Amino acid sequence: MTNNTDQLPARQQQALKTRQKLLQAGKEVFLENGFQKATISQVIKKAKTGYGTAYVYFKNKDELFITLMEDLMNQFYEVAEMPFKPQAKEEAYENIKKQVRLFLQLALDERDMMKVVKEAIGVSPEIEEKWYGIRERFIERISVDIRYAQAQKLAKEHLDPALTARGWFYSNEMFMWELVMNKGKYQLDDVIVNLTRMYTGGLYE
Amino acid sequence: MTNNTDQLPARQQQALKTRQKLLQAGKEVFLENGFQKATISQVIKKAKTGYGTAYVYFKNKDELFITLMEDLMNQFYEVAEMPFKPQAKEEAYENIKKQVRLFLQLALDERDMMKVVKEAIGVSPEIEEKWYGIRERFIERISVDIRYAQAQKLAKEHLDPALTARGWFYSNEMFMWELVMNKGKYQLDDVIVNLTRMYTGGLYE
DNA sequence: TTATATCATTGACATAGTGTCAATCAAACA
DNA sequence: TGTTTGATTGACACTATGTCAATGATATAA
Numbered sequence: 001m002t003n004n005t006d007q008l009p010a011r012q013q014q015a016l017k018t019r020q021k022l023l024q025a026g027k028e029v030f031l032e033n034g035f036q037k038a039t040i041s042q043v044i045k046k047a048k049t050g051y052g053t054a055y056v057y058f059k060n061k062d063e064l065f066i067t068l069m070e071d072l073m074n075q076f077y078e079v080a081e082m083p084f085k086p087q088a089k090e091e092a093y094e095n096i097k098k099q100v101r102l103f104l105q106l107a108l109d110e111r112d113m114m115k116v117v118k119e120a121i122g123v124s125p126e127i128e129e130k131w132y133g134i135r136e137r138f139i140e141r142i143s144v145d146i147r148y149a150q151a152q153k154l155a156k157e158h159l160d161p162a163l164t165a166r167g168w169f170y171s172n173e174m175f176m177w178e179l180v181m182n183k184g185k186y187q188l189d190d191v192i193v194n195l196t197r198m199y200t201g202g203l204y205e
Numbered sequence: 206m207t208n209n210t211d212q213l214p215a216r217q218q219q220a221l222k223t224r225q226k227l228l229q230a231g232k233e234v235f236l237e238n239g240f241q242k243a244t245i246s247q248v249i250k251k252a253k254t255g256y257g258t259a260y261v262y263f264k265n266k267d268e269l270f271i272t273l274m275e276d277l278m279n280q281f282y283e284v285a286e287m288p289f290k291p292q293a294k295e296e297a298y299e300n301i302k303k304q305v306r307l308f309l310q311l312a313l314d315e316r317d318m319m320k321v322v323k324e325a326i327g328v329s330p331e332i333e334e335k336w337y338g339i340r341e342r343f344i345e346r347i348s349v350d351i352r353y354a355q356a357q358k359l360a361k362e363h364l365d366p367a368l369t370a371r372g373w374f375y376s377n378e379m380f381m382w383e384l385v386m387n388k389g390k391y392q393l394d395d396v397i398v399n400l401t402r403m404y405t406g407g408l409y410e
Numbered sequence: 411t412t413a414t415a416t417c418a419t420t421g422a423c424a425t426a427g428t429g430t431c432a433a434t435c436a437a438a439c440a
Numbered sequence: 441t442g443t444t445t446g447a448t449t450g451a452c453a454c455t456a457t458g459t460c461a462a463t464g465a466t467a468t469a470a
Contacts, residue, residue, distance in 0.1 A: 011466055015418060036328075039456065050420035055458065089409050122327020123241075146408070155408050163391070163399040164408060166383070167376040174375035186368070194368040202407025203351070203360050203369060204294050216437050220447065244427065255449035260429065 019057045021047040026064045031112055035065065035120040062124045069117060069127070072110055073134060079103050080138045084145040089154055089200070097196045100172060104188060107176045114180045135173065139165045168199055224262045226252040231269045236317055240270065240325040267329045274322060274332070277315055278339060284308050285343045289350040294359055294405070302401045305377060309393060312381045319385045340378065344370045373404055 025046035029038045040054050040061060047054075058064040079102045086092035107114050120127045142165035149155035175191050230252035234243045245259050245266060252259075263269040284307045291297035312319050325332040347370035354360035380396050 009467075011416090011418070014466090018418080040458090041456075051422095052420050052459080053418080056418070056420095060458080092409065122333075128327075149408070156402075156406070159402060159408060160395065160399050163396060164403055167380065167400055167403055168408075170376045170379035171372040174379065175372065178371070190365065191368060194365050195372055197361075197364060198369055198372055198404075198407065200407050200409045201361070202403065202405050203354075203364060203373075204297065204405045214438075216445090216447070219437090223447080245429090246427075256451090257430080257449055258447085261447075261449095265429080 018047075018049060018053060021049065022054055022057055022064070023068060027068050030065060030068065030116050035061075035116050036123055062120075062126050065116075065120055065124075066127060066130060069113075069120075069130065072113060072117070073130060075106055076103075076134045077137060079106060080134065080141050082141075084141075085148065086154065087152070092149060092154060093196060093200050096199065097192055100192050100195055101188075103172060104176055104179060104192065107180050108183075108188070111180055111183065118177055118180065135169065138169050142169060171195060171198075223252075223254060223258060227254065227259055227262055227269070228273060232273050235270060235273065235321050240266075240321050241328055267325075267331050270321075270325055270329075271332060271335060274318075274325075274335065277318055277322070278335060280311055281308075281339045282342060284311060285339065285346050287346075289346075289353070291354065291359065292357070297354060297359060298401060298405055301404065302397055305397050305400055306393075308377060309381055309384060309397065312385050313388075313393070316385055316388065323382055323385065340374065344374050347374060376400060376403075 022043060025043045026038075029042045029046060032038075033042065038061065041051065043064070044051050044054050054064070058067065079099065082099055082102070084095055084099070086095050117127075117131070121131050122128070139162070143161045146155055146159070146161040146165055150157055150159075150161070172195065175186075175195065179186065179188065179191065227248060230248050231243075234247045234251060237243075238247065243266065246256065248269070249256050249259050259269070263272065284304070287304055287307070289300055289304070291300050322332075322336070326336045327333070344367070348366045351360060351364070351366040351370055355362055355364075355366070377400065380391075380400065384391060384393065384396065
């Protein structure tokens with residue numbers, strides 16, 4: 001595999017390399033210190049560049065972190081786009097369980113990074129906005145699924161798809177953060193089964 | 206109504222007054238600027254005290270804000286403690302609707318303050334902890350309610366009370382923040398009805 | 411090959427906020 | 441009235457941010 005920097009002039013190659021060094025150092029510093037305690041000084045020290053260099057490549061700490069989040073966030077977008085066309089209630093139940101597991105598992109696979117993401121969402125409006133983008137994408141997708149299930153006469157007509165999708169995603173998201181922050185407090189499978197049962201069947205007989 | 210500072214020596218009265226001035230000024234500064242942008246300098250300027258005085262009465266900005274939140278947080282604790290002893294599914298449904306409305310309405314009545322609280326939760330671990338205390342109190346109370354409903358054969362036995370209570374509260378909490386942050390985007394009654402229907406009856410036929 | 415232009419890199423600087431503490435001031439008390 | 445006690449204060453040391461004029465190295469042109 002040839003690196004696409006091969007053809008570039010040495011100057012641009014160097015610049016790319018500097019940027020990469022800052023990203024790598026940034027990731028390490030964020031994982032070690034969390035979002036708030038991480039400083040540009042720590043990053044440039046680890047990357048072995050001058051202080052001002054960081055500001056050449058990134059507007060500020062928030063932007064550096066957003067760049068580092070991007071890959072992970074795209075994985076969430078992919079999970080959100082999963083197709084959903086159940087023909088029966090049983091099939092719906094299985095589909096939903098599968099998607100919940102993908103969502104929670106992705107967060108747990110990147111647990112250390114997700115902890116920092118959670119902190120960053122609380123501190124930086126720009127990063128919060130990025131997460132809201134993912135949330136709304138999920139909710140929109142789930143709304144479509146609910147309308148489909150209603151058209152198939154599988155789901156109750158009297159529930160508002162947008163509100164129901166939102167409430168459902170909120171539960172999922174919060175359990176995700178709970179699992180990320182308190183590993184081991186709950187069993188993943190228990191959470192998935194209970195969430196899905198609640199969603200599909202409700203609490204009362 | 207006699208003020209209970211009447212009997213105190215003048216020196217302590219003065220100290221109390223200074224503290225009150227800082228609290229009042231703090232509230233104004235937080236509401237005007239939000240949590241992060243609020244500074245001690247702004248507070249002491251508005252309170253007309255010296256810089257160091259603020260640190261005599263409060264360890265830091267977080268502690269000042271926590272003191273300001275206390276009343277509001279206690280109101281949430283009161284809502285969490287509401288009794289719940291339904292004899293039938295219909296009664297349960299009405300009880301639940303009532304409690305959801307109290308919860309959401311309290312947040313909306315203190316909307317401006319709740320916006321700052323949300324920001325502060327994201328920034329300050331101490332304040333986050335305070336909110337988690339309220340959340341866990343709600344969840345514990347709801348767990349008890351679910352167990353009671355299960356014992357009455359009103360609620361499904363196969364749902365885990367702790368997990369179900371948690372998922373249910375998460376939906377409520379997130380809708381609360383949504384209503385607080387985006388006033389008017391959703392109709393309060395629509396949210397309440399949909400949440401409660403989902404919770405009690407589930408999505409599928 | 412040399413001169414010049416371009417642009418990546420740099421750290422000192424201005425700015426802004428925090429928390430501390432020795433000094434000051436005024437009330438309480440002997 | 442003199443002394444003690446404790447409330448108040450702002451200057452100080454510290455930490456972090458973001459900017460920018462100067463520097464240095466590479467690319468280009470003559």
